[in-house]
Amino acid sequence: xxxxxxxxxxxxxxxxxxxxxxxxxxxxxxxxxxxxxxxxxxxxxxxxxxxxxxxxxxxxxxxxxxxxxxxxxxxxxxxxxxxxxxxxxxxxxxxxxxxxxxxxxxxxxxxxxxxxxxxxxxxxxxxxxxxxxxxxxxxxxxxxxxxxxxxxxxxxxxxxxxxxxxxxxxxxxxxxxxxxxxxxxxxxxxxxxxxxxxxxxxxxxxxxxxxx
Amino acid sequence: xxxxxxxxxxxxxxxxxxxxxxxxxxxxxxxxxxxxxxxxxxxxxxxxxxxxxxxxxxxxxxxxxxxxxxxxxxxxxxxxxxxxxxxxxxxxxxxxxxxxxxxxxxxxxxxxxxxxxxxxxxxxxxxxxxxxxxxxxxxxxxxxxxxxxxxxxxxxxxxxxxxxxxxxxxxxxxxxxxxxxxxxxxxxxxxxxxxxxxxxxxxxxxxxxxxx
DNA sequence: TGGTCTATTAACTAACCAGTTGGTTAACTG
DNA sequence: CAGTTAACCAACTGGTTAGTTAATAGACCA
Numbered sequence: 001x002x003x004x005x006x007x008x009x010x011x012x013x014x015x016x017x018x019x020x021x022x023x024x025x026x027x028x029x030x031x032x033x034x035x036x037x038x039x040x041x042x043x044x045x046x047x048x049x050x051x052x053x054x055x056x057x058x059x060x061x062x063x064x065x066x067x068x069x070x071x072x073x074x075x076x077x078x079x080x081x082x083x084x085x086x087x088x089x090x091x092x093x094x095x096x097x098x099x100x101x102x103x104x105x106x107x108x109x110x111x112x113x114x115x116x117x118x119x120x121x122x123x124x125x126x127x128x129x130x131x132x133x134x135x136x137x138x139x140x141x142x143x144x145x146x147x148x149x150x151x152x153x154x155x156x157x158x159x160x161x162x163x164x165x166x167x168x169x170x171x172x173x174x175x176x177x178x179x180x181x182x183x184x185x186x187x188x189x190x191x192x193x194x195x196x197x198x199x200x201x202x203x204x205x206x207x208x209x210x211x212x
Numbered sequence: 213x214x215x216x217x218x219x220x221x222x223x224x225x226x227x228x229x230x231x232x233x234x235x236x237x238x239x240x241x242x243x244x245x246x247x248x249x250x251x252x253x254x255x256x257x258x259x260x261x262x263x264x265x266x267x268x269x270x271x272x273x274x275x276x277x278x279x280x281x282x283x284x285x286x287x288x289x290x291x292x293x294x295x296x297x298x299x300x301x302x303x304x305x306x307x308x309x310x311x312x313x314x315x316x317x318x319x320x321x322x323x324x325x326x327x328x329x330x331x332x333x334x335x336x337x338x339x340x341x342x343x344x345x346x347x348x349x350x351x352x353x354x355x356x357x358x359x360x361x362x363x364x365x366x367x368x369x370x371x372x373x374x375x376x377x378x379x380x381x382x383x384x385x386x387x388x389x390x391x392x393x394x395x396x397x398x399x400x401x402x403x404x405x406x407x408x409x410x411x412x413x414x415x416x417x418x419x420x421x422x423x424x
Numbered sequence: 425t426g427g428t429c430t431a432t433t434a435a436c437t438a439a440c441c442a443g444t445t446g447g448t449t450a451a452c453t454g
Numbered sequence: 455c456a457g458t459t460a461a462c463c464a465a466c467t468g469g470t471t472a473g474t475t476a477a478t479a480g481a482c483c484a
Binding site: 034035 | 441442445
């Protein structure tokens with residue numbers, strides 16, 4: 001049946017993708033091995049080249065998958081209705097949810113930042129930039145509305161994103177070492193969302209009279 | 213003369229250290245090559261093993277060098293005189309200065325965080341933890357004195373450090389690509405110090421009446 | 425002067441890696 | 455049923471890698 005073959009093909013594709021995401025997340029692009037990926041996916045190494053063309057193309061596919069999802073949601077929030085503080089809250093909740101749903105994303109992204117993203121093709125780079133574009137629009141809206149103070153959108157973005165990436169990279173490590181269980185329970189994530197929302201609001205707020 | 217030989221030995225040691233710092237910073241531990249390090253240091257590869265014993269020992273030496281410097285200064289600030297907000301400001305200025313002086317540090321640290329620091333021996337790990345210990349003492353002092361609100365020291369530390377690491381990792385990338393020159397001029401760094409000091413203060417401040 | 429130690433080297437090894445090749449199997453099609 | 459093709463695989467290749475070894479040059483000292 002065509003179904004059987006087709007399904008098998010898609011299953012192989014998905015298994016390779018999942019195995020590669022895990023491998024690259026744990027070891028990085030250079031240290032990640034295609035033999036190990038193939039073994040994890042229970043697939044012959046040649047299938048990896050059959051389905052994805054090259055180690056790099058497979059890696060980029062993993063990056064693009066997550067950029068596509070985040071970029072689309074960020075644009076929807078920025079272009080949708082609501083006040084700027086409200087949009088900022090929703091943006092933070094969204095990116096944290098997406099990171100929690102793709103545990104391989106934060107380590108890969110951190111390594112890309114550390115390396116200067118030399119593996120990004122122009123399209124992937126543009127996709128990543130469009131995420132910042134949405135955030136910038138939210139921040140500028142807040143300034144226009146008078147609810148946000150004077151701020152540098154890029155610097156603000158670069159202050160909010162890194163703690164999120166490192167929080168999840170650390171969580172994965174702690175989970176792997178089994179130092180503490182249940183650290184990624186929903187309550188834990190909700191508390192972190194609240195922390196980052198509070199942090200972001202304090203960061204963009206207008207300066208004003210302070211207590212004491 | 214013994215001087216000539218001794219100096220030559222120390223010079224080789226230093227050249228290998230510098231070349232390795234650069235190599236590991238650009239490519240990471242796994243992708244970093246000892247042959248490339250030796251070539252950069254203008255030294256035979258065997259000298260690397262003579263002076264440092266192994267690739268990993270060389271790598272750890274680079275990590276310890278920076279942890280030693282930062283840990284010592286952090287302790288001095290935490291244990292010295294001054295109010296908590298003042299200490300927090302000095303801590304941020306210090307870590308940013310140390311990162312600027314060791315441009316290889318942020319990328320290496322980011323990759324370690326992404327990998328879960330599997331290459332840390334217990335001593336190095338303790339050295340790194342003692343940095344957090346000093347920061348925690350500053351934050352607790354602020355709570356005791358009533359100038360800081362209710363906060364989680366670890367979460368606060370993990371909100372302040374990542375933007376600093378990523379700021380410098382990005383700077384190095386931009387400098388390499390020569391997209392913009394002079395980005396790391398003193399003024400640029402001073403502005404970033406001010407931004408992070410403002411960010412940290414807003415983060416730890418007591419909640420109070422806000423401007424509407 | 426002859427022995428000893430530090431610093432250095434070229435040449436080697438054994439393992440590993442990304443990617444290729446040449447061929448097989450099995451579902452579908454006319 | 456015969457031909458086509460998507461999906462799959464074992465085995466190989468060429469190149470790279472961390473780490474070793476055996477030998478040597480020169481400083482120091484007795």
